[in-house]
Amino acid sequence: MSEPASKHDVFQAIADPTRRRLLHLLSDQEMSVTIISGHFTMSRTAVSKHLRVLAEAGLVKDQKVGRETRYRLDPEPLLELKKWVSYYERFWENKLSSLKRFVESDDSDVMDSFPPLTVVDRNEK
Amino acid sequence: MSEPASKHDVFQAIADPTRRRLLHLLSDQEMSVTIISGHFTMSRTAVSKHLRVLAEAGLVKDQKVGRETRYRLDPEPLLELKKWVSYYERFWENKLSSLKRFVESDDSDVMDSFPPLTVVDRNEK
DNA sequence: ATTAAATGAAACCAAATGGTTTCGTAATTA
DNA sequence: TAATTACGAAACCATTTGGTTTCATTTAAT
Numbered sequence: 001m002s003e004p005a006s007k008h009d010v011f012q013a014i015a016d017p018t019r020r021r022l023l024h025l026l027s028d029q030e031m032s033v034t035i036i037s038g039h040f041t042m043s044r045t046a047v048s049k050h051l052r053v054l055a056e057a058g059l060v061k062d063q064k065v066g067r068e069t070r071y072r073l074d075p076e077p078l079l080e081l082k083k084w085v086s087y088y089e090r091f092w093e094n095k096l097s098s099l100k101r102f103v104e105s106d107d108s109d110v111m112d113s114f115p116p117l118t119v120v121d122r123n124e125k
Numbered sequence: 126m127s128e129p130a131s132k133h134d135v136f137q138a139i140a141d142p143t144r145r146r147l148l149h150l151l152s153d154q155e156m157s158v159t160i161i162s163g164h165f166t167m168s169r170t171a172v173s174k175h176l177r178v179l180a181e182a183g184l185v186k187d188q189k190v191g192r193e194t195r196y197r198l199d200p201e202p203l204l205e206l207k208k209w210v211s212y213y214e215r216f217w218e219n220k221l222s223s224l225k226r227f228v229e230s231d232d233s234d235v236m237d238s239f240p241p242l243t244v245v246d247r248n249e250k
Numbered sequence: 251a252t253t254a255a256a257t258g259a260a261a262c263c264a265a266a267t268g269g270t271t272t273c274g275t276a277a278t279t280a
Numbered sequence: 281t282a283a284t285t286a287c288g289a290a291a292c293c294a295t296t297t298g299g300t301t302t303c304a305t306t307t308a309a310t
Contacts, residue, residue, distance in 0.1 A: 011139055011140050011142075011145070012140045014136055014140075014209075015136045015137045015139075015140035016267090016268085017136075018268085020136070020209075023213075024212075027212075027213065027216060032286080032287095033286070033287065033288095034285085034286060034287080042268085042269070042270090043269075043270065043271085044286090044287080045269085045270075045271085045287090045288080045289095046268070046269055046270075048287075048288070049267095049268080049269085049288095050268085052288095066276095066277060066278075066286090067276065067277040067278065067285065067286050067287075068277090068285090068286055068287075069286080069287070069288090073213075073216060075213045075216040075217040076217060078210055078213050078217065079217065081206070081210050082207075082210045082214075084139075084145075085203055085206050085207045085210060087149075087152075088148075088152065088198075088200045088203050089200075089207075091152055091198060091200040092200040092201055092203065092204065141297090141298080143298085157256080157257095158256070158257065158258095159255085159256060159257080167298085167299070167300090168299075168300065168301085169256090169257080170257090170258080170259095170299085170300075170301085171298070171299055171300075173257075173258070174258095174297095174298075174299085175298085177258095189257095191256090191306095191307060191308070192255065192256050192257075192306060192307040192308065193255090193256055193257075193307090194256080194257065194258090
């Protein structure tokens with residue numbers, strides 16, 4: 001059932017700002033390569049390569065229509081990303097509450113709020 | 126107030142699987158560089174460089190304690206990621222609901238054992 | 251006072267990345 | 281049929297990335 005995890009995963013695919021722009025563009029509507037690259041200053045070939053990376057990550061699907069290739073968004077792989085982020089949500093909940101504590105306690109000497117036990121932890125390999 | 130958006134953003138920081146492992150490790154507890162790198166096969170220096178990338182993205186904070194440097198998770202920048210993903214949620218909602226429509230309209234009995242709420246379900250562990 | 255531990259900086263390297271230009275080949279149009 | 285359009289493949293290039301080893305420095309332990 002699991003995909004062969006081809007070379008490019010979602011995390012890597014969205015790392016590049018150009019590719020994020022591409023996803024956003026395609027979220028609007030399906031488009032051909034030439035039309036798409038009309039929205040960028042770089043060459044069509046460069047855009048095409050970005051599209052292929054996205055396709056390998058499953059984030060876009062392509063369909064040949066005559067001599068052109070239409071690309072459309074497939075947001076499904078973003079579920080993995082959402083799931084990954086959701087794991088950390090409870091931590092930023094914690095952080096916000098400690099931030100709140102910090103703000104309420106005020107004072108500029110930040111280090112005072114770190115008790116000795118921070119220094120004393122016991123980690124061993 | 127806002128950071129100068131130095132060289133590494135969240136998207137790039139989490140693109141690397143090693144760095145994702147690091148975040149997960151640190152979500153458990155604050156740890157020193159040596160202890161951290163004990164969890165990896167690569168050199169301590171390599172781990173240290175990954176930690177710096179994470180720090181530049183604001184995902185971890187470091188604190189010197191004696192001769193060691195403690196790193197801890199700071200999940201706050203992940204909010205940006207969450208926000209980014211959330212934009213696309215409506216698209217996969219559409220996709221899921223059209224899947225739902227498809228399943229419901231289809232008279233094949235394959236999916237009958239899955240109650241509708243499986244499709245509509247919006248949270249997971 | 252030595253010695254050992256913890257770490258970052260630096261120099262280096264191979265591979266990946268993001269871009270270019272050129273060329274070949276279908277498909278469309280004149 | 282001939283010209284044009286849409287596109288990918290290929291070769292190439294500079295920079296970034298992810299890793300290494302070596303070295304210097306600060307701090308802790310004997």
